[in-house]
Amino acid sequence: MSEKVHLDQLESEAIYILREVVAKAVNPVMLYSAGKDSSVMVRLAQKAFHPEKIPFPLMHIDTGYKFPEMYDFRDSVCKELQLHLIAEKRGIKGICPRKLGMDKCCQILKTKGLLEALTKYKFDMALGGARREEEKSRAKERIFSVRDKYGQWDPKDQRPELWNLYNTEIGPNQTLRVFPLSNWTEVDIWNYIKQEEIPVVPLYFAKKRRVLIEDNIAIPSKSPDAQEVLCRFRSLGCIPCTGAIISNAINVDDIILEVSATRKSERENRAIDLTNEASMEQKKKEGYF
Numbered sequence: 001m002s003e004k005v006h007l008d009q010l011e012s013e014a015i016y017i018l019r020e021v022v023a024k025a026v027n028p029v030m031l032y033s034a035g036k037d038s039s040v041m042v043r044l045a046q047k048a049f050h051p052e053k054i055p056f057p058l059m060h061i062d063t064g065y066k067f068p069e070m071y072d073f074r075d076s077v078c079k080e081l082q083l084h085l086i087a088e089k090r091g092i093k094g095i096c097p098r099k100l101g102m103d104k105c106c107q108i109l110k111t112k113g114l115l116e117a118l119t120k121y122k123f124d125m126a127l128g129g130a131r132r133e134e135e136k137s138r139a140k141e142r143i144f145s146v147r148d149k150y151g152q153w154d155p156k157d158q159r160p161e162l163w164n165l166y167n168t169e170i171g172p173n174q175t176l177r178v179f180p181l182s183n184w185t186e187v188d189i190w191n192y193i194k195q196e197e198i199p200v201v202p203l204y205f206a207k208k209r210r211v212l213i214e215d216n217i218a219i220p221s222k223s224p225d226a227q228e229v230l231c232r233f234r235s236l237g238c239i240p241c242t243g244a245i246i247s248n249a250i251n252v253d254d255i256i257l258e259v260s261a262t263r264k265s266e267r268e269n270r271a272i273d274l275t276n277e278a279s280m281e282q283k284k285k286e287g288y289f
Contacts, residue, residue: 025168
């Protein structure tokens with residue numbers, strides 16, 4: 001199967017899922033982080049509903065600790081494409097995330113922030129760009145994944161999705177998280193970005209950055225002890241817990257070659273995913289995306 005045919009099949013599946021959400025949801029929303037997966041999701045939504053505008057808002061859970069480049073990119077894309085953006089700002093005034101602890105910080109800013117925002121706007125279906133290949137606990141997710149009245153996820157209580165038939169029914173006080181990119185891989189994402197010429201945050205491309213090496217993770221830092229190395233980010237999150245990888249990939253073609261050859265997870269440099277008590281599965285059970 002050619003790369004083009006493979007991407008066309010993934011695109012067709014994702015567009016079908018997006019249309020199912022709009023057909024069945026009362027009040028849907030797309031979670032938007034300004035990362036590469038979010039950028040692909042926006043392009044798919046444009047294609048799914050062309051020539052009309054995307055029929056749901058985008059929501060960014062803003063922890064206040066994202067990279068400046070992410071905010072700039074988010075605002076420019078939403079302005080250019082005339083997207084309805086809901087920026088839900090969180091924050092812990094006067095407290096350093098590292099002193100608070102990454103686990104507690106993530107729980108307050110991300111998990112609680114997301115749950116409160118979904119409740120505030122009464123969204124019944126929330127679209128996200130998570131992929132099964134991205135992390136082992138995400139491989140347990142269905143494409144249409146049920147959450148209880150507290151927004152929590154039970155990996156042992158999942159609906160079957162045989163023959164691409166999706167159950168979109170929601171019981172009292174339930175909501176759905178929906179993942180159109182479930183069957184995509186990181187290489188698929190970058191090949192689609194190349195095919196569609198989708199702009200992405202410059203942080204994904206290698207350049208010299210000042211970092212501190214901690215537990216084999218290159219954390220951006222302005223410290224006098226920081227060293228300047230050629231690096232890039234495979235996965236983007238909050239600055240205190242997002243590490244870079246040593247790389248000389250300066251364009252999309254370079255990234256495709258690099259990602260195709262690696263055997264390590266793209267989230268290996270996300271410090272928040274490396275602690276037992278803040279594992280992705282536990283965070284998802286609590287309501288994290």
